[in-house]
Amino acid sequence: MNIDTQAVQTGLEWDTRTGALSIPIYQSATFRHPGLGQSTGFDYSRSGNPTRLALEQGIARMDGGSRGFAFSSGMAAITSLLLLFQEGDHLVVTEDLYGGTCRLFDRIFTRFGLSFSYVDTTDREEVLAAITPSTKALFVETLTNPLLKFADIPALSTICHERGLLLIADNTFLTPYLLRPLERGADITVYSATKYLSGHNDTVAGLAVVRDPQLAEQVYFHQNSAGAVLGPQDSWLVIRGMKTLGVRLDRQQENALKIARWLQRHPQVTRVHYPGLEEHPDHDLIRRHARGFGAMIAFEVESHSLVEQLLLRTQLISFAESLGGVETLMTFPEGQTHADIPPELRARLGINDVLLRLSVGIENVDDLIDDLNQAFNKRETTV
Known part of the structure; x- marks a missing residue:
């Protein structure tokens, strides 16, 4: 079965x-x-x-x-x-x-x-x-x-x-x-x-x-x-x-791959970690052993100021620490989920102050990309 x-x-x-x-x-x-x-x-x-x-x-x-x-x-x-x-x-x-x-x-x-x-x-x-x-x-x-x-x-x-x-x-x-x-x-x-x-x-x-x-x-x-x-x-x-695990993960993985490819092309993103991308070092190994690549993405942006901008200005994507639900969530590992790892180990691993983690949900992927795009482009207005 x-x-x-x-x-x-x-x-x-x-x-x-x-x-x-x-x-x-x-x-x-x-x-x-x-x-x-x-x-x-x-x-x-x-x-x-x-x-x-x-x-x-x-x-x-x-x-x-x-x-x-x-x-x-x-x-x-x-x-x-x-x-x-x-x-x-x-x-x-x-x-x-x-x-x-x-x-x-x-x-x-x-x-x-x-x-x-x-x-x-x-x-x-x-x-x-x-x-x-x-x-x-x-x-x-x-x-x-x-x-x-x-x-x-x-x-x-x-x-x-x-x-x-x-x-x-x-x-x-x-x-x-x-x-x-x-x-x-x-x-x-x-x-x-x-x-x-x-x-x-x-x-x-x-x-x-x-x-x-x-x-x-x-x-x-x-x-x-x-x-x-x-x-x-x-x-x-x-x-x-x-009971809905299969249909949820199918949609989440489909969304994740599209978002990962969009992030790869974004000029303010310096690195994307997603095993569904052919460039990921474990891509072929996962293809041999697993049925899919999951729906988690980690990506680095060009400056720490962009981290707060993205976390606070996305409108559909919630700034929250969990993952795996139907809603798309984003978090900052260095200061949240991985704060208890010794700083020297975080630095060696690359868990740094420009790394964000995205748990991709089941929303329409175009809406999620639009939300990321407007958050990247938003700037403080000066008076």
Whole structure:
């Protein structure tokens, strides 16, 4: 079954009694036992809730894993996965990743004895050089935030599995609709479901999918014990959003390519990062492994004054920090999403004071280009 069909069908098998096409929202903290020592399969909603389970089964099918897990946010999902490790363990990590993930690693989990090395995970030799006897996992973003470098999951999985390491792939930007990392050798995928999977900027959620059933049992133990689970109302919202994932991403990618090409030609734009452009260094690699290039664009303008001008003077495009929804959003990574990355690392990576990140929505692309054009051309009037 095609993945877009799988997404639409999520939850349809649940209410066989009434035939409801929309999974009910089981807004219950606890469940009555049918008898002593008996259970319906649901006892307490932290341990399991029918609406959440429908979402978890749906994302597991879409990703090709043994089991899925729904958390209260993407960061809660990553936090629960880090509970797989113990004091003294070391992880090799994508260097240009989301600043909140970097903050979680460096300012929280280092206090509990974990250590992290940040490398360019598109460079096999850098990855190999960073592995130590205490390394237990490689954590990558399949398409990095914000510079849009692509991780070669099959090559990285070979490195990991030859050395007994876990490969954890944050697949938020591409989603299983465009890339299924578990099929290419990853052990765990993780998502900020706030973004493309829910797709409407109306809920905060995180998802993880595990390939190996025994490893999935460990993840469930931590999910249940730590309790950062997704509530039934938000689970329903993510299910509803996932049903239109395919049609939304098709439109968003189409828009993104047209906008990226327009930005390339603009005299005040000095650089465009979008893997759908033939000039992108990972363009051919993504074409081999993924079904598309996503709908995120990063671009640099010729001066910092243009950054504020564009952020504040666009009329359709909102100045906001999230991404992946139907509305087009723009943000300034250096001062917002990636402010927690050390300044010297930001400078080396190219996350600078002229870089903007654009999350392309489903609006008419001509209207979006017109909005960008008028923001570029607007000038303060002097009296």
